[in-house]
Amino acid sequence: MVDFYTGLILILATLLVAFGLSVFFARRYSLALASMCATGIMIYVSLPSEYFVVALPVLALVTIGGMLWIRLPLSGRFPVDDLGFLYSLVIILYGAYPLISFLANGLSATERSDYRLARNMLSPGIMAEIGGMHAVYLFAFATGYLITRHGRQAQLPRTVEQGNRIAWVALVLIVVIVGLRAIIESVFGITQVEYGKAPQYFSLPLVVRQVYLNTQLMLLPLKLAALIALFNDYRRNGKLIVLFFAVFILPVLLRFGERHEFVVLCLVTALLFHDRVRKLSVVEFGILGAVLLAVFLVFGELRGGKRDVQVLGGNEFEACFSTVADIFVSRAAGLLPAAPPQVYLADFLAIIPQQILPFEKITGSEWYLSHFAPDLIELGQGYAFGVLSESIIGLGYFEIFFKGLVIGVFFAKIVAWYRRRGSRWWVAAVYFFICATCFRTFRSSTFELIRSIVYGVLPPFVVVGWVIRWTKRAGDETRNRAPDTMTGGH
Numbered sequence: 001m002v003d004f005y006t007g008l009i010l011i012l013a014t015l016l017v018a019f020g021l022s023v024f025f026a027r028r029y030s031l032a033l034a035s036m037c038a039t040g041i042m043i044y045v046s047l048p049s050e051y052f053v054v055a056l057p058v059l060a061l062v063t064i065g066g067m068l069w070i071r072l073p074l075s076g077r078f079p080v081d082d083l084g085f086l087y088s089l090v091i092i093l094y095g096a097y098p099l100i101s102f103l104a105n106g107l108s109a110t111e112r113s114d115y116r117l118a119r120n121m122l123s124p125g126i127m128a129e130i131g132g133m134h135a136v137y138l139f140a141f142a143t144g145y146l147i148t149r150h151g152r153q154a155q156l157p158r159t160v161e162q163g164n165r166i167a168w169v170a171l172v173l174i175v176v177i178v179g180l181r182a183i184i185e186s187v188f189g190i191t192q193v194e195y196g197k198a199p200q201y202f203s204l205p206l207v208v209r210q211v212y213l214n215t216q217l218m219l220l221p222l223k224l225a226a227l228i229a230l231f232n233d234y235r236r237n238g239k240l241i242v243l244f245f246a247v248f249i250l251p252v253l254l255r256f257g258e259r260h261e262f263v264v265l266c267l268v269t270a271l272l273f274h275d276r277v278r279k280l281s282v283v284e285f286g287i288l289g290a291v292l293l294a295v296f297l298v299f300g301e302l303r304g305g306k307r308d309v310q311v312l313g314g315n316e317f318e319a320c321f322s323t324v325a326d327i328f329v330s331r332a333a334g335l336l337p338a339a340p341p342q343v344y345l346a347d348f349l350a351i352i353p354q355q356i357l358p359f360e361k362i363t364g365s366e367w368y369l370s371h372f373a374p375d376l377i378e379l380g381q382g383y384a385f386g387v388l389s390e391s392i393i394g395l396g397y398f399e400i401f402f403k404g405l406v407i408g409v410f411f412a413k414i415v416a417w418y419r420r421r422g423s424r425w426w427v428a429a430v431y432f433f434i435c436a437t438c439f440r441t442f443r444s445s446t447f448e449l450i451r452s453i454v455y456g457v458l459p460p461f462v463v464v465g466w467v468i469r470w471t472k473r474a475g476d477e478t479r480n481r482a483p484d485t486m487t488g489g490h
Helices: 004-024 029-046 049-069 083-104 115-120 124-148 163-188 199-203 206-233 238-248 250-254 259-277 282-303 316-332 364-372 386-392 397-421 425-437 448-486
Strands: none
Touching (some): 049 083, 049 124, 083 124, 083 316, 083 397, 115 316, 124 316, 124 386, 124 397, 206 238, 206 259, 238 250, 238 259, 259 425, 316 364, 316 386, 425 448
């Protein structure tokens, strides 16, 4: 047996080789599968048995992802802007990254790990089982996605109508929403906090709190709509796109603000460049993705006040993994209390105003915090609950597989819908919004996008669409009256 670090290098190297072969020999499934098997054999030979148990789910995730990806290039270049490709990357990151950290730390949690991993003293077997849940979910998603997304797909639309007009209307609406939120913050004394929600948020009147929260949801879709409209004429609007970054993205970095929005806007910019300007190769997209991932992790470390930045340890991926582990261990020990019915229906109840419900709405995250970390509730902080946590308190592996299958079918339908109607600005904006926020269906809750679309996307897009139609009608009427004015009415 070789030493552990040599084995870890072999894991990473062979996974890269397997991925490269899977992509390069896109249609040669037997050769791609052989490369995956060779990877597994090398890992088995290189690592002690307890390390191999943890490494096996990583190999399973990459294998399933690779077999999905080699089925996606149905026409032309590799579809890096395909929703199924992006979502599979999300699942692999959230499942494999904590396991690789666990391996690198010698099958133990360190002082830099999420404290819940150290508290539960997870064995390699438990870590491997949770990793296996990720693999089952990815397999179910890939199955539903590929069954629904069959046949040769039409080319993605490259332009949307009413380009610059949409951008300016969206930007004006952003200014109005930001102004409204500033007024609420001033009147009710809401202070900005580094993490979570300000303490004053919870004392707001219910209607004001709803307005404050939902207007926050509207900002990102409007920014994406403006960005898509600007990319409609990339050469003419190049300087405006740079200005867009200077106004909406650089301030996030400078004040160590919300890193998810930073990554989302950068990702959508890359996807739009690929879609409207020049096709990105797999290598180019891989380099860009690695840079974004590094910035995301380092950004989180610096925002937390840490000076010795480490990319392996407590981070977004390990935090979500730890929540699943916490619930899994507690249920196995018989210490998990029964969740109220509202938790199981939280995503659907979220679209119903609290005022007309006879009971209090409770999300999975709120229920988890009330039992495992009640001190964080007062700080307005929390942990993402996620589809695996929902399934553990529900129907277990059956629910994991069923939800993965449903999301796979739904996302495949979304891709087909976009390819048919993507020349409409709002269809393109909805598609790229889902591409950029699809991770929420895994880390937050399965159907979280329902609330985001109902309250964050539909209201501002209806307003933008109405303003566009009104200004277009007014312009047409002005042009129609112009000849009469010039001829004196004759």
